[in-house]
Amino acid sequence: MKNYTTYLFSVLLSVVMLAWIGCDAVQPGDEGTLVVEAYLDVGKPLPTIRVTQVAPLTQRSSTNQITGTPASIVLILDGEAFSYTLVDAEQGVYAPAFADGVLVPFGKPYSLSVEVGDKKAHADGITPFPVSIQSVNIKVAETPVEAVLLDSLDIGLDSLNISLNTRTGYIYPVEVSISWLADQYSAETPWIETKLKPVTSFSSSIIDFFLLPSDIFPEESSKVGDDRLRTWNGVYAVPVPQLSDPFPTHELQVALLRSNDSYAKHASSRLDPSGREPLTNLTGAVGFVGAMSIDSVRIEVNQ
Amino acid sequence: MAFYPKVLSSLLLSSLLWICNASLTQGQEIQIQFDKTPLSEALITFRDATGTDVVYSPLFVGGHKTSCSYRGNSARDALICVVLGLPFRVQEIGRNQFVLVPFSPASSSEASEKVVLNGFIRDSQTGETLIGAHVLLPSIGAGAVTNDAGFFAFPGIPSRNTEIAVSYIGYERLDTTLVAQSSALQLGLHPSTETLSGIVIERESISRSDLEATPGLISLTPREIGLLPASIGGSDVLEALRWMPGIERAGEATGGLLVRGSGPDQNLYLIDGAPIYHPWHAFSLISTFQTDTFKDITFYKGAFPAEYGGRLSAVLDAELRDGARTEPxxxxxxxxxxxxxxxxxxxxxxxxxxxxxxxxxxxxxxxxxxxxxxxxxxxxxxxxxxxxxxxxxxxxxxxxxxxxxxxxxxxxxxxxxxxxxxxxxxxxxxxxxxxxxxxxxxxxxxxxxxxxxxxxxxxxxxxxxxxxxxxxxxxxxxxxxxxxxxxxxxxxxxxxxxxxxxxxxxxxxxxxxxxxxxxxxxxxxxxxxxxxxxxxxxxxxxxxxxxxxxxxxxxxxxxxxxxxxxxxxxxxxxxxxxxxxxxxxxxxxxxxxxxxxxxxxxxxxxxxxxxxxxxxxxxxxxxxxxxxxxxxxxxxxxxxxxxxxxxxxxxxxxxxxxxxxxxxxxxxxxxxxxxxxxxxxxxxxxxxxxxxxxxxxxxxxxxxxxxxxxxxxxxxxxxxxxxxxxxxxxxxxxxxxxxxxxxxxxxxxxxxxxxxxxxxxxxxxxxxxxxxxxxxxxxxxxxxxxxxxxxxxxxxxxxxxxxxxxxxxxxxxxxxxxxxxxxxxxxxxxxxxxxxxxxxxxxxxxxxxxxxxxxxxxxxxxxxxxxxxxxxxxxxxxxxxx
Incomplete structure (x- = not known):
């Protein structure tokens, strides 16, 4: 009889376990998280700051503005506090009050605090040493070359699905070399972001997986010359429909950005929007608040 | 590179087939003749002549002599000839495996002597040792599981006729009476002609875990795996395990084995005691564990014995076949x-x-x-x-x-x-x-x-x-x-x-x-x-x-x-x-x-x-x-x-x-x-x-x-x-x-x-x-x-x-x-x-x-x-x- 009781107990225990364990993971939910975005550019006036909140998945037409009382924003830069006021409610843009003529200094601590109701967000850091492009050298290929125009690469063995989604066309590879003065002052390791961005849009787009139109790297890993000039080399492509087509003259924006590793992590994680969310340096919000030094030039490129 | 396996395989196949053919020709005719020969010597001669195993107690055989002449192709008849007129009967316990059972009960002095009853359990057809077979002595309620060599031992057993029951999934149960002796017994089990189902759910049948007391133990023979659903690459050991509770694959038809929610690298895979680190082919569509090449597969989920270590989740211990010992x-x-x-x-x-x-x-x-x-x-x-x-x-x-x-x-x-x-x-x-x-x-x-x-x-x-x-x-x-x-x-x-x-x-x-x-x-x-x-x-x-x-x-x-x-x-x-x-x-x-x-x-x-x-x-x-x-x-x-x-x-x-x-x-x-x-x-x-x-x-x-x-x-x-x-x-x-x-x-x-x-x-x-x-x-x-x-x-x-x-x-x-x-x-x-x-x-x-x-x-x-x-x-x- 005792055995039957034990058996019955074990069955009952199993049923209880089954019911408990059977609960699947939680369903997705939304908490109205704050989105804060501010870029302090060294040597420039205090920036505007965007404070919004995340939007529902079904809403894509505009950002999701904060309703009710505007955000309370305080920027403390090198020990001096600056308050911000709402200037564009639709876009959630705030501008500094009473900060005319104030420029962002380099090598100074800063912190930003945002309060919206009971939600608080905070970020801090140190402004970097200014960066300045010293020279840009451009070398255009004499003739176009055949290239794979790779839209996507999707290989799924489980699905017996192999599709490369490619087509071939022609490109003019353009080599660009940028030089700037090395940072010798920052306490923390500076990071550099480079961008080669044609201002003119071309007839077809290409995936620049096998090119190097931008990069993010620790500054000390780049080449340095005797004149303390650091150099980065990149390549971008200009597509043309036919092999015989001449090189399209266009305007190129060459940009150089110096910041810290927080920005490097954030910027690197922005490159795959469908695969991931960018890393944030904020507590209590998503987005990014950081100090950087940006130098940018526009160059007309012809053969 | 692929040329060498081909050549190697051809050479090996040719030579092995020659060897197989040679062994086939052996022992087709048995011819023995004894004239007042000590029975112990006659049995040795018989074993050598026929290639069969005969289990007997030297204690009982000693002192007997035999006279016999036989020519034919039946090992059983030849053995009966050897013991004809002596107080023994011949019991066939496997293919080409016999036991000599004495007619008379042991004397009281013999019964009081304690010896170790031990031996090896084999497949009677192929001679493969059977790992994890159950050996039971009903008279004293003792039981054991054979080890990696198919070996078992019961110390302190009286030196007299002892009932022994041997069972193994996929084989006919062997119930016999043996005499514990100084040498190890060689016992063979006949493969069962019953279906798998008939074996699994018999009320009397026991699983290997009954005697090892380990929950989560899965013991499989190639025969059992052959009856489970095949994978894309055919019958496959690891794919078969997927149908067991608590075991999954990381992908639909690919990926490693996941045991009770653990990662694929937390499983230890062993072939004849050696670890294998990537047991998969074809991007994990099929495993390297080809069913027919193994004689025994043991899989532990979670609670594996102390002899195993180095992984957190599971152990798969597979033994390659020794090779048929009786016929190719x-x-x-x-x-x-x-x-x-x-x-x-x-x-x-x-x-x-x-x-x-x-x-x-x-x-x-x-x-x-x-x-x-x-x-x-x-x-x-x-x-x-x-x-x-x-x-x-x-x-x-x-x-x-x-x-x-x-x-x-x-x-x-x-x-x-x-x-x-x-x-x-x-x-x-x-x-x-x-x-x-x-x-x-x-x-x-x-x-x-x-x-x-x-x-x-x-x-x-x-x-x-x-x-x-x-x-x-x-x-x-x-x-x-x-x-x-x-x-x-x-x-x-x-x-x-x-x-x-x-x-x-x-x-x-x-x-x-x-x-x-x-x-x-x-x-x-x-x-x-x-x-x-x-x-x-x-x-x-x-x-x-x-x-x-x-x-x-x-x-x-x-x-x-x-x-x-x-x-x-x-x-x-x-x-x-x-x-x-x-x-x-x-x-x-x-x-x-x-x-x-x-x-x-x-x-x-x-x-x-x-x-x-x-x-x-x-x-x-x-x-x-x-x-x-x-x-x-x-x-x-x-x-x-x-x-x-x-x-x-x-x-x-x-x-x-x-x-x-x-x-x-x-x-x-x-x-x-x-x-x-x-x-x-x-x-x-x-x-x-x-x-x-x-x-x-x-x-x-x-x-x-x-x-x-x-x-x-x-x-x-x-x-x-x-x-x-x-x-x-x-x-x-x-x-x-x-x-x-x-x-x-x-x-x-x-x-x-x-x-x-x-x-x-x-x-x-x-x-x-x-x-x-x-x-x-x-x-x-x-x-x-x-x-x-x-x-x-x-x-x-x-x-x-x-x-x-x-x-x-x-x-x-x-x-x-x-x-x-x-x-x-x-x-x-x-x-x-x-x-x-x-x-x-x-x-x-x-x-x-x-x-x-x-x-x-x-x-x-x-x-x-x-x-x-x-x-x-x-x-x-x-x-x-x-």
Whole structure:
């Protein structure tokens, strides 16, 4: 009889376990998280700051503005506090009050605090040493070359699905070399972001997986010359429909950005929007608040 | 390279077939003649002349003489002739195995003498030792399980006739009366002609775990696996395990085994005592464990005995066939993916061998090299080569009745060789031409094992097993990509792991209540990796990457365990294992205890276990670069900065046959692990070229130490209905992880958590037809689902980009997975051979399960992009045996 009781107990225990364990993971939910975005550019006036909140998945037409009382924003830069006021409610843009003529200094601590109701967000850091492009050298290929125009690469063995989604066309590879003065002052390791961005849009787009139109790297890993000039080399492509087509003259924006590793992590994680969310340096919000030094030039490129 | 296996196989086959033929001609006619010859001498002469085993007690045989003349071809008749007129009768206990049973009962003085009743259990047809067979002495209520050599021992048994019962799944039960003697018995079991179902659910039948007292133990024979649903590559050991409760695959038809929510690298796979580090072929579609080449497969979920270590979750211990000892046997098979063969034969009365091979043949059908030429006379050779192969071989020699020596070899590899243009399509005419822009992939990966094992009965109560092995895993990923005429990517990556190991194990039988096993082992691990890559973005912008790593360490272990049966109700299985790992100087002890209570095995058996495990090496993969760690398994040793992984598991299980012809089993377990290497950034995917490099520190830098916990229940039932054998099981699991290094305060579902899984299998075996179905219904794998979205602008260009907000990892789940397979096979004889032709319908209802899901934040409408699983696939297989 005792055995039957034990058996019955074990069955009952199993049923209880089954019911408990059977609960699947939680369903997705939304908490109205704050989105804060501010870029302090060294040597420039205090920036505007965007404070919004995340939007529902079904809403894509505009950002999701904060309703009710505007955000309370305080920027403390090198020990001096600056308050911000709402200037564009639709876009959630705030501008500094009473900060005319104030420029962002380099090598100074800063912190930003945002309060919206009971939600608080905070970020801090140190402004970097200014960066300045010293020279840009451009070398255009004499003739176009055949290239794979790779839209996507999707290989799924489980699905017996192999599709490369490619087509071939022609490109003019353009080599660009940028030089700037090395940072010798920052306490923390500076990071550099480079961008080669044609201002003119071309007839077809290409995936620049096998090119190097931008990069993010620790500054000390780049080449340095005797004149303390650091150099980065990149390549971008200009597509043309036919092999015989001449090189399209266009305007190129060459940009150089110096910041810290927080920005490097954030910027690197922005490159795959469908695969991931960018890393944030904020507590209590998503987005990014950081100090950087940006130098940018526009160059007309012809053969 | 592929030429050598072909030549080697041809030579081996020719020579082995010659040997087989030679052995066939032996012993066809028996001719003996004795004239007042001492019976003991006559029996030895008889054994030599006939090649048969005769078990007898020298005590009873001594003093008798025989006169006999026989000429014929029946060993039994010849033996009857030998003992004619003497007080013995002949009992046949196996093919060519006999026992001489004395007519008269033993005297009282003999009965008072205590001896050790021990022996070996073998397959009477092939002579293979049977591992895990049950040996019972009903008169004293003692029981034992045969060890890796098929050996058992009962000390303190009176030297007189003793009833003994031997049973093993798939074999006819042997009930006989034997006399305990000084020499080891040789007992043979006949393979059963019953179906699997009839054996499994007999009320009297017992499973191996009954005597080992270990919950979660799965013991399979090739015959049982053959009746389970086949995988895409045919009958497969690891695929068969998937139908057991608590075991899953990481992908639909691919990926490693996941046991009770653990990671694939937490399982230890052993072939003849040597570890195998990547037991998969064809991108994990099928395993390296080819069913027919093994004689015994034991799988422990969670609570494995102290003799095993080095992994947290599960152990699969497989023993290659020794080779038929009585007559040659050959099997040739063909399935949708591969062709295979197996030959086994005696070489001499004491020596046998087994050789098997398998190779895929898709490359033979579509061709590996495709010479092409364009209108301008330019030539090129495109390549579409892929194949895998296995070689398994074992040589077994018994110098005497107390010793066994085996040499085992396994080698398996995958080779992928492609040179294709980028613009692939089903219209071959568009790309079967010389390509300016193309990619070349030359990858191979594989394992090689060489193992030597010596087993000897040192005394009646002490059995020795000594093993030495070398196990290597090598992989290479060579790539050349030319995406434009001005750019290219060239990469050569290789990874290796080499183990030199040895172990000495002793089985000691002090009393009938205790079966003690103790031993020690030493392994020298050597890890290596190197890369030589060049990325040319343009003729003047070339980035190189050259790195190499090499490290080695020693892993030592010692253990002791005891199966203690104080009475017929209780079995205790305590054990402890101590291990030392050279890297970091880690020394750890991991105790374990299993307990079984069985008042009446027909009503209820209760099993419980508490076990802790240590794992010093983990398999992790670079998460950035596409140029390395694509197909390679890269094992990383723990070091002074990282603690080894540790887990503890508590399990309680119930088993009952209270309902006639129904076996019910339930296991409930709780498992916790710490020191597991988990990704620092779950969202980081391989999307770059050069990546951060292959240094171990770099790789470890992408991961952080985490904790895992899982809790689950497994319920299964086996029964028969008419001529069907039916098995069903339910598994419930909650598996969570937390990365402490990232400051996570709460646990989140692990990547492969399956809260519910329901499996239903049925098999019907008749004389010629084998019919079956298998069905799986389970929860989808966890999925990170966005909860909202937001826009950020670029600080340089001001461009705005939409992103999803994913505050929680694995907060959603893929849709339910459901699949229904059907298989049918027909057995027949043709041209003096046994044939079996079958067809397996994978996913017979053609349900396209969702196996992956992504979302596009740039899309106007929020909707998932689904990746679908395999459609309906009819897969044939054909097997011929002689």
């Amino acid at each position: 046997r050959a099997i040739v098979g063909l399935s949708a993916l591969n062709a295979n063969f197996l030959i086994e034969s005696p070489i001499s009365p004491n020596t046998s061998f087994m050789l098997s091979g398998r190779r895929s043949y898709i490359d033979k059908i579509i061709g590996r090299n495709h010479p092409v030429e364009d209108d301008f006379g330019r030539r090129d050779t495109l390549r579409t080569g892929y194949y895998f192969y296995d070689w398994s071989a074992k040589l077994s020699h018994r110098p005497d009745t107390k010793s066994n020596f085996t040499l085992s070899y396994y080698s398996g590899s995958d080779v992928l060789d492609l040179r294709l243009p980028f613009d692939l399509s089903l219209d071959f005419s568009t790309w079967l031409r010389p390509a300016n822009l193309f990619f070349e992939v030359d990858q191979h990966w594989g394992n090689r094992i060489f193992s030597a094992r010596f087993q000897r009965l040192i005394s009646n109560q002490l059995f020795l097993t000594a093993t030495a092995y070398r196990s290597t895993y090598d992989a290479a990923e060579n790539t050349f990509i030319r995406p434009t005429q001005s750019a290219f990517v060239r990469s050569q990556y290789a990874v290796s792991l080499e183990d030199l190991g040895g172990s000495v194990d002793f089985d000691y039988y002090p009393t009938t209540e205790h079966q003690v096993r103790f031993g020690f082992s030493a392994i020298q691990h050597q890890f290596g990796s190197r890369i030589n890559a060049l990325v040319a973005y343009s003729p003047n912008l070339i980035e190189p990457l050259q790195e190499a790593t090499q490290t080695q360490t020693t892993e030592l272990a010692a253990y002791v365990q005891d199966i203690w049966r104080p009475n017929r109700y209780w079995t205790f299985y305590p054990g402890i294992r101590f291990s030392y790992f050279g890297k970091g100087g880690h020394f750890r002890g991991s105790p374990r205890l299993s307990v079984q209570f069985s008042a009446d095995p027909r009503i209820l058996i209760i099993r419980g276990s508490v076990a802790s495990q240590i794992q010093y090496i983990q398999r992790i993969r670079d998460r950035n670069s596409l140029l390395y760690d694509l197909v390679s398994s890269r094992w990383i040793p723990t070091n002074a900065d990282t603690d080894p992984s540790r887990s503890g598991q508590v399990t309680i299980g119930f088993e009952s046959r209270i309902i006639p012809r129904v076996k019910l089993q339930t296991d409930v377990y709780l498992r916790g692990s710490r020191g597991i290497l988990l990704p620092k950034d779950e969202f980081q995917s391989k999307n770059g070229l050069l990546g951060p490099g292959i240094e171990i520190a770099t790789l470890l830098g992408q991961h952080t130490s985490g904790n895992e916990r899982s809790f689950g229940v497994e319920i299964s039932a086996e029964t028969t209905w008419k001529s069907w054998a039916l098995t069903t099981s339910y598994s419930g699991l909650q598996s969570e992880s937390r990365t402490i290094g990232l400051g996570e305060s709460s646990f989140k579902p692990t990547r492969f958590e399956i809260p519910r899984s329901f499996v239903f299998n049925g098999t019907r075996v008749t004389n010629r037809w084998t019919t079956g179905f298998s069905m799986i219904w389970r929860s989808g794998y966890p999925l990170t689902v966005p909860v909202s979205r937001y826009q950020l602008s670029d600080p340089v260009t001001g461009e705005k980009t939409w992103f999803f907000h994913n505050p929680e990892i694995n907060n959603g789940r893929l849709p339910v997975y459901f699949r229904f397979d059907v298989h049918v096979s027909y057995a027949f004889r043709f041209a003096s051979a046994s044939w079996q032709a079958g067809i397996n319908f994978y996913n017979v209802i053609n349900r396209r399960n969702v196996i992956g899901r992504t979302f596009d934040p740039a899309s106007d409408v929020f909707k998932p992009n689904d990746r679908l699983g395999l459609p309906l696939l009819p897969l044939f297989d054909l097997k011929m045996g002689i």
